[in-house]
Structures are given as C-alpha cells and as structure tokens.
Amino acid sequence: MSGTASQRVVDQRWQAWQAVDSGRLVLGAATCALVVIAFARTAEVNVAAPQVAIAFGVFIAFGELLRLSLPGGREAAPIAMSAALAYAMVLQIARQPPAAPLAGPPAWQVVAVTAIGMTVGALPHIAAGRRAGFSEMSARLIAVAWVAFTFRPLAGEAMLVKHWVLAMGAMALLTALGWLLETVIAAIIRADDLRARYSVMLTDEMRVQWRLGLAAGTSAIITVFGAQVMGLLELAVFAGPLLVIQLAFRRYAGIRATYLQTVRALAQVTEVGGYTESGHSRRVGRLALVVGRELGMAEPDLLNLEYAALMHDIGQLALREPIPGGATTGVAPFQAQRIADFGAAVINRTGVLETVAEIVRCQWMPARGGPRQPPLASRIIRAVNAFDDLTGGSVDRARIGEALNRLRAETGAEYDPVVVAALTTVTGRLPVSRL
Amino acid sequence: MPGSGEAARQAGKFENRIAVGEEDMGKLSLATWIYVLALVAAATAVLVRVPVGLVSVRWWIAYAVLALVFLIFESTPVFLASRGSAWSPSSASTLAAVVLLGPIGAAMVGAAAVLSFSRRIPVVERLFNGSMYAVAGFAAGVVYAVAGIEGKLPAAELFGLLTRSHLSVPRPAIFAGLIVPFVAAAMAHVLVNHGLVVGMLMLDKNTRSLPPGGAGSSVPLLLSDLGFAALGLVIAALWAVMGPFAAAIVCVPLLVARWAMAQFADQQRAHSATLAALCQAVETKDFYTRGHSERVSRGSAMIAREIGMRPERVEAVSFAGMLHDVGKLGVPTKVLQKAGRLTEEEYAAIQLHPMRGLEIVREIGFLNEALTGIMHHHERMDGRGYPMGFAGDEIPQFARVIAVADAFDSMTSTRSYRQARRLGDAVSELRKGAGSQFDPKMVEAFVSALSREGWKPQEPALPRGHEILTSHDHDDPMSP
Secondary structure (H helix, E strand, O other): OHHHHHHHHHHHHHHHHHOOOHHHHHHHHHHHHHHHHHHHHHHHOOOOOHHHHHHHHHHHHHHHHOOEEEOOOEEEOHHHHHHHHHHHHOOOOOOOOOOHHHOOOOHHHHHHHHHHHHHHHHHHHHHOOOOOOHHHHHHHHHHHHHHHHHHHHHHOOHHHHHOHHHHHHHHHHHHHHHHHHHHHHHHHHHHHHHOOOHHHHHHHHHHHHHHHHHHHHHHHHHHHHHHHHHOOHHHHHHHHHHHHHHHHHHHHHHHHHHHHHHHHHHOOHHHHOOOOOOOHHHHHHHHHHHHHHHOOOOHHHHHHHHHHHHOOOHHHHHOOOOOHHHOOOOOOHHHHHHHHHHHHHHHHOOOOOHHHHHHHHOOOOOOOOOOOOOOHHHHHHHHHHHHHHHHOOOOOHHHHHHHHHHHHHOEOOOEOHHHHHHHHHHHHHOOHHHO | OOOHHHHHHHHOOOOOHHHHHHHHHHHOOHHHHHHHHHHHHHHHHHHOOOOHHHOOHHHHHHHHHHHHHHHHHHHOOEEEOOOOEEEOOOHHHHHHHHHHHHHHHHHHHHHHHHHOOOOOOOHHHHHHHHHHHHHHHHHHHHHHHHHHOOOOOOHHHHHHHHOOOOOOOOOHHHHHHHHHHHHHHHHHHHHHHHHHHHHHHHHOOOOOOOOOOOOOOOHHHHHHHHHHHHHHHHHHHHHHHHOOHHHHHHHHHHHHHHHHHHHHHHHHHHHHHHHHHHHHHHHOOOHHHOOHHHHHHHHHHHHHHHOOOOHHHHHHHHHHHHHOOHHHHHOOHHHHHOOOOOOHHHHHHHHOHHHHHHHHHOOOHHHOHHHHHHHOOOOOOOOOOOOOOOOHHHOOHHHHHHHHHHHHHHHOOOEOOEOOOOHHHHHHHHHHHEOOOEOHHHHHHHHHHHHHHOOOOOOOOOOOOOOOOOOOOOOOOOOO
C-alpha cells in the first residue's frame, strides 16, 4: 500500500518536472538573477533602516503564509502583495529617522526584502506538502521590482513631497502597470500549463484578478500614507481589516469550490442508480472542459460547460428502467429529447443555472438539421458523451482511434466537425489517463 | 454590523417573513414598543446636545463624509443565509467619527441609519436602527474619551470633552497613545451594537419563536466587526494627510470585499438550491416520497435550532437531512416497489442504502459531520437499527436528529397502502418510540419546535394513474 503510494508520489514529481516548460524556465531564471543581484547590491551598501525592513519583511511573510486560493486553481497573496508594494513606495514613516533622505529604501533592497519575506512565508506551505507556487511568487516579485525601480527615483522629487495628490497619482499609475505585468506573466504561465489560447487566458486572468489587484494596490497606498502618521504601528492596525477583507474572498472562493464538488458528487447518482456506467459523468465533465478550452472558450462559459457536462444524464432519472449499458448514444431521438428536457427541467428548478439548463436541453440535437443550431457547449457534450460511450473510459489507443473514426464518419449532420477535430487533438496530445 | 431588520428577516427565512414583516410591524408587542421608544429617547437625549452654533465647518464636512460612507454601507448589507445575519463594514465609519468628531459626532453618524436608502425598511425599524447606532456610537465615544484621559479629571471638564465640537485629527507624536482607548472604544461599540440587536430579537414577538442563539450575533460576525472598526483608526490617521479623501480611499478595498461577500452569499444560495433540485430529481422515481428530502431537511433544522446548535451546524444538519436518502437510488426499483413482506435479501438491499448514499456524497468536502448523519440515520436507540447497529450515544447526534424528522415526515405523508396520519397521531407515535427507536431529547425538541413553527406536510394529491408506486416505505415506523 505504502509502496504504491510513494511510487505515485515519485511519478507525480516526475510528471511535474516534465511539465516545467520554457515559459516557467525563463521566468525562474529571470527571478533568480533578480534576487541574486538584489542580495549582492544590498550587501554592498549598508541596509537602510533595518527596523522598517524587518517590519515589512514580517508583514510580507505573514501575507504569503495566508495565501488565497481563487477559482480555477489560482493562488494569490493579496496581503503580501500590498505589503511589498507599500514597502516599494514608502515615503516617510512617523517616529523613524528618514531612511536615505526622503527616498525610502533603495529599490534593490526592496527586492531583497520582498524575496526573503515571500520565501519565509512560503516555507510552511512547502513543508505541509502544498504547492510551492514559485511562478506566482516570481510574477509578484517582478511586479514589485517594477514598482520599486520606477517609483524610487520619483520619491525624492519636491513636487511629490509637497502634493500628496501627485504622489498618490504616481503610485496608482505605477501599481496598476505592475499589476498588468503580473497578470501578463500569470497568463503566459497558465496558457502554457493548460495549453490554452494566450488571449483567452489573459482576459480570464484579468477578469478574475482585477478586483483583488485593486484592493491590494489601494491597500498599499493606504499603508504608505497611513505610516506617515501612525508609524510602523500602522502595519499592526491595518492587518485586522486586511484579514477580514481577505476572509470575504476566502469564503467566496470556498463556496465556489464546494459548489463544484457538490455537483460532481451528485452527478454520480445516475451511476449509483445503474443508469450510467461508473465514472461516466466525471469523465465527460473533464474531457468536455479540455475540449472547450481547446476551442477557446472563456472561463465563465467553461464553468457552465462543466456543470452541464456533469449533469447531462440527470434526465435519465425520469426513466422507469435504466437504458441497457447506460449509453444514450444509441437511443431514439425522441427518447434522447425527453431525457434532455427532463434534465433541463431539474436544473432549471435551481433557479440559478439557466445557461446550464439550456445547454443540457440542446444536447440531443444534431449539429446540423435539427430544430435549431445548438450552442457550442451542447455540441461539445454531444460529441464527448458519444466518445465516452464508445470508449467506456478506456485508455487503449486503438479503441480511442476507432471511436474517433466513428464520430468523424458522422460529422456534418450528427457531430460538429470543429468539436470532433478538437477532441482528436486533445486525446492525441496527452496520455489519456491524465486528461 | 447587524441592524435589527436584517437579522430578523433572515431569521424567518423558512417562512415568508419579508412579506409578513411589513404588515406585522404595526402589531409589535408592548414590551417591544417600550424597548424601541426607550432607545429612541436615549438617542434623542444624546443628539439634542449637538453644539450646532459652535461647530466648525471642517467638523461638518467631516461629519457629512463619514455619515455618507456609513449610509452607503448600511443601506447595502449582504445577507448571509447560513449565519442568520447580515454583513456590512459600516462600523469603520462610526469608529473614525469617534476619533475625529467625538462622542456626539459618532452618535450623529450612527443616527444617519434612519435615512437608509433601502426603501423596504419600515419606519419603526429605521427608528430602531438609527437610535441603536446612535447609542452605540455615543458609548464608544465616551469610552474613547474616558480611556484617553486616564481618569483624574473633574466632572465638568469631562462633560466638555464629551460634547467637544472641534475636529481632532491625530498627530504622529501622540498616535501611540491612541491605540488603547481606540481598542476599548471599538469593543464597546461592537458589544453595545450586538447587545441591543439581540435584545430586540428576544422581545419582538415575530422572532420570539427563535430559540436562544438562533439568530442575531455570531462570533465570526463580532470579530469581523472589530476588524472593520480598526479601519476607523486608519481613516482618522489618513485624515491628517489627505482630509476627507481618507474616507473615500478606504472605501475601495471595502467595496471589493463587499463584492466578494455578495458573491459568496449568492453562490451559497445557488448551492443550496442546486442541492435541493438534485435531491428532488432523485425523488421523481417515486411519487409518494416527493418533497420528502426537503421536509426532512427542514425538520432536522428545526430540531437542531431547538437544541441550540450553532448556525453552521444547523446548516450542516439540514444538508444531511436533504441528502439522507440519496442512496436509495441504488436500491433496485423492484425492491422498493414490492408489495408485501420483503425477503432477507431484499431487506439487505434496503439496509445498504445509507452506505450507497455515503458513497455518493463522501467527496463533498464541506459535509464532514453531515456524512455521519447520512450514514446512521436508520440506527435505533436500542441498537436494532442498521447499518452498524449502534445504540444510544454511539449514534452520532446528526443521525439522531434526522431519524426523528425522517420518521415524522414519513408518517404524515400518504403512502400507497395507507392515508397520511394526522400530525397529532404522528407525534404520539414519536413519543411511543422515544427511548427505543428515537432519542427522547430530539423527540421533545421536535415537538416543541413543531408547536411553535408548525409543519407543512406533503400536499395531499392522488397519483395520476400509471405512476410508479411504492408499497413499502422503509422510513415508516408503522409500515407492515
């Protein structure tokens, strides 16, 4: 038992290593170079205002420790980010002797302190066997470095010192650009990971991240100005509200994950009832997601697609007796339509998943020649469902090839050729067991 | 922070409280009227001290900005279904007023709740909320002032401090000294606020049906209020640098958090609705058990609240009640439909259904304790139940709750072999089984919740001809 388990861990590590692609390598190398130079330059000169550096370093580590999981398997550390950005832009701190006159810590020192803080905060995650999240951390560090290097030369300007509005405007602009930089890097990495289109990933990433980025950036600016009055105490005072705000996001992300879990689990009722083969709904859900991504669907549409794919057979519960083998591919159209309609009615009863219900309702329609053109998600489910009925979840290449041939023979009328082509690509690309 | 109407409306989520609330407002009990009027009187006594003529323009500008921020967040609270409460970060504004404007100013910011933008709030509720926040703000202001001067001050000067009319922006030099008084003020505000709301909930005859601890305040809500209160100090400090803009910039992260919280509440509702819809789908096979899951869920929640479970656990047990029979789908239809006595084998198949249910829902992470309820809902106190044959306290609490609600709904629903029993008969049947089949504590809790909240049994309707009929109900303690 333990032997196979550890073997699996080794396999996973090996696969994870194989999954490191060029994007990640470039990012990793750039980050390492940045950190090494930052340490060297900081060691050359004396550390400016060590007390301040330690306080911000601790805050960054604390924020990194409280990472936030976001929908779609993303991770963010908004508190660490706002602390690091604040350190990059800090002006005066009450009751502290001004570090390098009016200009705060040197940019290299900001990078070094941020790197140390992030690493310390990440250690418990690594120790607990969770993801290290190096690429996210790299993206954050690069964004912080950008803000530090662009803002530091400005910080000494008499205009900014005199007018807080100008200083705030500069901070807002540079932070926004830093956020954009971080998002672009995250999107490149994600597009690599998921083999999805870069433009789609970028808009997805922006849609998910902009609110959190706005909150983190504003919090950084609040920290900078608050510290002028409160001194380092501000970090302690502001930690409370930041925690409560992050808690709101944690709950939101948590319920999203729970929702998906619930639908995944309850979609299995058809299997327990003997209506469908074991694992069918889950396989269709997973494969439909990959195909949808291959076809460039955006994240909200993908979520609807996954829900619909998971629940596409719910309508079979209305049948008096299960269809032999559970395969809906062979049943008469009127029967398939009845199942689809009933499934849609069940989903409609939730009062919230109208799009999902519509996708399920149209899943029986042929790609062409039906009562109307079914939505893309329905066409995907139709093809993927047929594919799974034919292969039964087998990973045998020959069986997969045969199933794809049968689908291809019926493209045009029954199945959407674009969907079948995407299905061919994704099943050919990866070991099917990893889909 | 909680206002009265929000919590009360939520507390009644199982009935149509929102619709009922408005017409009922005129029929408040005498005690409630006295409570509200006393609060209004107290608030008025504070507010008449507003030193109108003496106050500077800067003070009024600061007041207007803080009151506006307060009003925006107070008018748009997020209702949390599971916690029976509402989420609003408005305490940040009141506490900023405590520092900047003094006790009277804080009371005036709180009193702005009377003007809430939300139109559905009846006048009595506006008055209550405004007075409650005014009193809470004043209390916080007094605590802040008293804690700040470290005692020893003649009464006359203390009074002058309370009614101060100048804007007091904290300076860096004295800032460290403000922390302790501020923390004391924040705690005073949270305690007075929550205390007054809980008092209202206990008096209001509409909500008196709630067992203690059922609604109003919860520890997480208290802590999050304290967190937002800390933001008040940040606003006050920023005021020294950027003036009224301080309140605006602090609103940005708060609005983002509000968005996340609203999404959370939406998704939570959607999640429950989806769960219910899928459970209903499982029931379509069997005409007679339609609505059973939903009613068992409601009954389980009634018992759980009655025995004083925390809101999170009430929610969990209601999910467990909803899902308790999901495994029945794994029992072959012909066994469920069979008329007459079951063979050993068929009975074994039925006995397996709690385990099949567990198989399906095991992967739903949040269920945890609810899983035990699903698995053991057919255990009996005397140990003759299934699947494990647990007895007495060995049976998980959730399972003992669900068993009662399950049997009650089964008895009060129509079956193909008998008519539905009257509620009274079913109750005496439950009492008869207390100790042997059911946990007596749960039975009594259910009976007293029943007498208060009532029960909506299955709609008596005749099956339409060729529906599939069940002859044997495994939940029915009186089944042949």
